[in-house]
Amino acid sequence: MVIVGFCLFLVWSFLNVSFQVIRESTIPQVEVDDVNLTGFMLSPTNNTLYYDVAANMTFKNPYSKVGIQFDKIDADLMYQGQRLGTKVMLDVFYLPPNKEKSNVNVILRGEHVLQLINGDEKLVYASENKSGVYKIGLKVRIVTSFMWLNLNSGRTTVEIMCDNLQILSSMGMFGMRACGSL
Known part of the structure; x- marks a missing residue:
């Protein structure tokens, strides 16, 4: 009889927590704390963009009773609607309820040939290069x-x-920016 009562308690508790997750329907919150742009140059001959970007992010668990296990995190660097590169962050971590993890770093470095659709891409780059402020984006898959x-x-x-992270080439991004789900 005690075993049946314990099993009913576990089922009731699991349904209660499941209801909370569905009711809140909240996703993990991600904030970009800062972005440093140490290299961002478009080759004048072959439309190849060379980039070196470092981002520092904070992940938050919005749930009050449920922990979140982050099994895999991928970050894509976006520029003018094109994915420049992907970095797989292999650090698996667990966030207890209502906690956050800061200083999750990602470094995206490489080169990408920009697809010129209407020729405006070079004009946008030239304008951003002149002002020293670049509009890039990070797409994070979690x-x-x-x-x-202990139930998973x-x-x-x-x-x-x-998106639209305003990055000064000389000083990096100012302030924190919350990110939204797709």
């Missing part, structure tokens, strides 16, 4: 699972876009 009482839910994939 594979998470929810944890409660199935994995969920969430995409979050941090």
